Amino acid sequence: MDWKSCSSCKKPIAHGGKYYKCSVSTCNSVRLPMIFCSVGCWDAHVPVLNHRANVWAIEERAPAPPGAPERRLVRPTTAPVEPDEVLIVASRLKDFVKDRADFNTAGDVMEALSEIVRDATVDAIANARLEGRRTIMARDFRRR
Ligand SMILES: [Zn+2]
Ligand SMILES: [Zn+2]
DSSP states (O other): OEEEEOTTTOOEEETTOEEEEESSGGGGOSSSOOEESSHHHHHHHHHHTTOOSSOOEEEEEOOOOTTOOOOOOOOOOOOOOOTTOOOSOHHHHHHHHHHHHSOOOOTHHHHHHHHHHHHHHHHHHHHHHHTTOSSOOGGGGSOO
């Protein structure tokens, strides 16, 4: 199925195919835009329309045919979580300790807390699985 045809030689331009348009705005009117199958065809219209010297052809791509499958957005894959990765927002925890007691927080606290969070989450997963769920919930973390 063709999209449009060349304004110069009338050769068809395919959907999704390459075409050229003119850098002059009056050649790109919404009603009757000029499109060319090749730079040669674009070149041919320049003297006809009396363009000034400073014009060029712009390479474009014809739109995909209607009904063609839309290109899916590929969600970027997230990096896998390292087994010893810090899962705590350090700045917020430090703020909490500061607000609560005006104490400082050593860097390795994040690792220790991450370990606790990991263990508790593994238990929560086990609990959810026991109840036939694939979503862990707050109640899976409540101490029994
Ligand atoms: Zn042409
Ligand atoms: Zn033109």
